Amino acid sequence: MTSYAGKKILVTGGTGSFGHTVTSKLLQRDVAEIRILSRDEAKQDLMRHDIGDPRLRFYVGDVRDYDSVERATRDVDYVFHAAALKQVPSCEFFPMEAVRTNVTGSENVVRASDHNGVKSVVCLSTDKAVYPVNAMGMSKALMEKVAQSHGLNNPNASTTVSCVRYGNVMYSRGSVLPLFVRQLKAGKNLTITNPEMTRFMMSLANSVDLVEFAFQNAQQGDLFVRKAQSCTIGDLAQAVINLFKAKAKIEVIGTRHAEKLSEALATREELSRAQDMDEYFRIVADNRDLNYSVYVDEGDVTQNRFDDYDSHTVDRMSVSEVEKLLLTLPEMRAELGQAGIDWETASA
Secondary structure: OOOOOOOEEEEEOOOOHHHHHHHHHHOOOOOOEEEEEEOOHHHHHHHHHHHOOOOEEEEEOOOOOHHHHHHHOOOOOEEEEOOOOOOHHHHHHOHHHHHHHHHHHHHHHHHHHHHOOOOEEEEEEEHHHOOOOOHHHHHHHHHHHHHHHHHHHOOOOOOEEEEEEEOEEEOOOOOHHHHHHHHHHOOOOEEEOOOOOEEEEEEHHHHHHHHHHHHHHOOOOOEEEEOOOEEEHHHHHHHHHHHOOOOOOEEEOOOOOOOOOOOEEEOHHHHOOEEEEOOEEEEOOOOOOOOHHHHOOOOOOOHHHOOOEEOOOOOEOOHHHHHHHHOOOHHHHHHHHHOOOOHHHOOO
C-alpha cells in the first residue's frame, strides 16, 4: 500500500463523484494536505462543509488554464487527474470543448506536474477510449497518448505518468442508476436505450482502488485496467425494479448519440503486451523510438492469440447477480432504506 503519510495530493475535478470518494478515503490516512482543483466554487463550498477537514484546501481554477494548474501543483507529491467532460451526447454537440478539457487540459496537468517535480500522476480514462466512435472517447484516447508521450519524450523524467481505464462507475454523477431511482420514486417507468447493450460495471470504491493500484505499481507510461464483469442494460434496469419491489416497466427509447452496443477495456494488441496482475492488467507502454528501421524484423507474433477485453464477451452477470452487486453500493442501500425496504433481504 502506498504511504501517503505527510504527503500533499492534488485531485483535479475533485468535486465530482470520484474526487469526493477518493478525498474521503484519503483523509482516513495520515496525509498532510489534499488539494481540490475545480472551476465550480458552489460544489467546492458544499464539499468544504460536508467533509469539514482542515487538511482539505480548495483551488478555483480550470485545467484548460496552465497557470491555475501550475499553481495547484506546487509542492504536491501525487496527482489524481479526474477533471474531464464525460457525457457522450454533450461532447458530440461540442467536440472542441471535449478537446480543450480532456486533451489540452490533461497536457497542462502533465506539464505542470513535471515542472513542479510531482512524484506520480495518474490520469483517469474510460473504456470509451478503446476503438472510439464518439468525441468523448476520442478525446480520452488522445488524453492517454498525451500521458504516454511524456515518457517517450522525457525518458529520464522524475515524474511518473500513468493511466487507468474503467467502465461504468455505478452511482457516479450523471450515471444511469441515480436516474433509475429517481424514475421509480416518481412512479415512472424506467427508460433505457437498448436492452441488449452491455457495459462493464464498477463501484466508486473499486475505481479508487484501481487508481491506488496504479500509484503503487506504475512505471512510466503504464496503463492499468481492472478486470470486471458486465451486464446488459436491460438486466440492470430489471434488477433495480426487483430490488425496489416496484411495478414499473421498462421503456426502450433508442440509442443516444454515438453510443456503442458494447465497450472494450483493452484491445487484443494491448493484451498481447499486458502483464496479468490477478485483479488487474498492466499494459506497458510501447517505448520504441522513431528509428523504425531498427524494428523492421521484429513484428509482434502474439497479437493474433488474444481477443479484445469486451463487455459482450467477458463473463456476463445474471439479473440476480446484478442485484447482489447493487446491494454492495452504500448509495443503493441508503435509497432502499428510505423506501422502507430491508436491503439485507431485498434480493431474496
